[in-house]
Amino acid sequence: MGTRQRITKVAKSLFHNRSYADVGIKEICDKAEIQKGSFYHFFSSKRDLVLAVIEEFAQDWAHGFVHEAFDPKLPPMERIDYLIDAAYFWQKAAKDLEGHMPGCLFGxxxxxxSTQDDVLRAKLTAVFLKAKERFRCTLDEAVECGKIKPLDTQRTAExxxxxLEGMILIAKASNDPETIYRLGSALKSIRIELDA
Amino acid sequence: MGTRQRITKVAKSLFHNRSYADVGIKEICDKAEIQKGSFYHFFSSKRDLVLAVIEEFAQDWAHGFVHEAFDPKLPPMERIDYLIDAAYFWQKAAKDLEGHMPGCLFGxxxxxxSTQDDVLRAKLTAVFLKAKERFRCTLDEAVECGKIKPLDTQRTAExxxxxLEGMILIAKASNDPETIYRLGSALKSIRIELDA
DNA sequence: ATTATAGTTGACCGGACGGTCAAGTCAAGT
DNA sequence: ACTTGACTTGACCGTCCGGTCAACTATAAT
Structure with missing residues (x-):
């Protein structure tokens, strides 16, 4: 594996399990077994790195379990159940490994x-926008085939x-992945009517 | 105002608008117009301070707009509308002042x-627990007087x-308080049935 | 007046931070 | 054989970090 990939791999894990401010470049370099100079060959700053990490993680995510969950072969509303399952198993596995639920990197x-860097914030809103679109398409499909009554799919998706983010937040705060199962069933019940 | 109160007041604002790791003790001392030694007279560590800040903020919150919103004179379900309003105005006001939505300090x-300090995490879950109880009592009351059909008030409250936390997260990520209004109406529609 | 205590000052500590840089390695292109 | 340019090394920079400390002052009880 290339040096750049090793850096982002380590950074992804550290940022996800701790926080941006808490993880230093030195630690990333040590864990990636490189020197600081090498780091700055690939990234112009820590901020540049986290930008790349967000991008990569969004890709992993989109092609990983989100892609699985939003399987077009599944009936639309079942995809949402699948999503809850996937979120649960992911967080559960991470907790078993590291001792703590990492939550959602983007959240x-x-x-x-968000209050400190508008460029990073914009990058994250773009990720959220894509996730929202995934929900919206699913809802549109469900409405179209009559599985659910018409509603404001745009807002409901949001x-x-x-x-989903709130559930993961609460689950992380109690370090209890079961929270996702306990609260997951309400996800499908969320509705925002048209013309509110 | 006493020195200790000045410290926590400044710390509350800084931690809320930025982050725990990003705010240093030096900056807190400067803004509170005291010396570092004074700080360590009242608090044994930065962690000790943030513990106190969480406690104080939870008090402010409980006696402030949460207390207003959960007014027992209001019909139970209207309290939730009121809560959305309060959250919106608070975040809006903060954004107008500071340029960015601070979101929820506890979130x-x-x-x-959460992944780094189990004591602080426990403190935060305690705050969330109280908030959940507020919701649960409101739901119980609404069920009792027939305003809503029976449901799992425990889980629905959670x-x-x-x-609520998720909404504020998304709103903060897009730095747009209007998100709270756009999504707020779904709060009352959340339901988790009994015996799931 | 003396003493005890609470509060305050500002210099200081070691170490970590993000970031820089001159020097060197190495493989591919000519 | 020589040059180029990507990549790596490790020492180094100034600054800031959380935290300590001995000395000083203000307050209030005896």
């Missing part, structure tokens, strides 16, 4: 740096994303 | 430090809290 970073 | 801290 974590959003709350940490609300579902918010609920 | 921010929870995501930042889900509502999660949704």
């Amino acid at each position: 974590n970073l959003a709350l940490e740096i 609300a579902m994303l918010a609920y | 921010n801290l929870a995501l930042e430090i 889900a509502m809290l999660a949704y």
Whole structure:
């Protein structure tokens, strides 16, 4: 594996499990077994790195379990159940490994740096926008084939994303992945009617 | 105002608008117009301070707009509308002042430090627990007087809290308080049925 | 007046931080 | 054989970090 990939791999894990401010470049370099100069050959700054990490993680995510969950072969509303399952198993596995639920990297970073860096914030909103679109398409499909009554799919999609993030936040705060199962069933019940 | 109060007041504002790791003791001391030695007379560590800040903020919150919103004179479900309003105005006002939505201090801290300090995490879960109880009592009351159909008030309360936090997260990520209004109407629609 | 205590000062500590840089390695292109 | 340019090394920079400390002052009880 190339040096650059080793850096982002280590950084992804550290940023996800701790926080942006808490993880230093030195530690990243040590864990990636490189020197600081090498780091600055690939990234012009720590901020540049986290930008790359967000991008990569969004890719991993989109092609990973999100892609699985939003399987077009599944009935639309079942995809949402699948998503809850995937979120649960991921967080559960991470906790078993590291001792703590890492939560959602995007949510974590959003709350940490949104007030401090508008470029990073914009990057994160773009990630959230894509996730929202995934929900919206699913809802549109469900409405189209009559599985659910018509509703404001745009807003409902946004609300579902918010609920997903909120669930993970609460679960992380109690370090209890079961929270995701306990609260997951409400995700499908979220509705925002048209013309509110 | 006493020195200790000045410290916590400054710290509350800084931690809320930035993050725990990003705010240094030096800066807190400067803004509170005291010396570092004075700080360590009142607090044994930065961690000790943030513990006090969480406690104080939870008090402010409980006696402030949460107390207003959960007014027992209001019909139970209207309290939730009121809560959305209060959250919106608070975040809006903060954004107009500082340029950025600070979000929820407890949510921010929870995501930042949950994986790193179990004592602080426990403190935050205690705050969330109280908020959840507020929701649960409101739901119980609404069920009792027939305003809503019976449901799992325990879990639904937790889900509502999660949704509230998630909404604020998404709103902060887009630095747009209007998000709270756009998504707020779904809060009351959240339901978790009994015997799931 | 003396003493005890609470509060305050500002210099100081070691170490970590993000970031720089001159020097060198090495493989591919000519 | 020589040059180029990507990559790596490790020492180094100034600054800031959380935290310590001995000395000083203000207050209030005896």
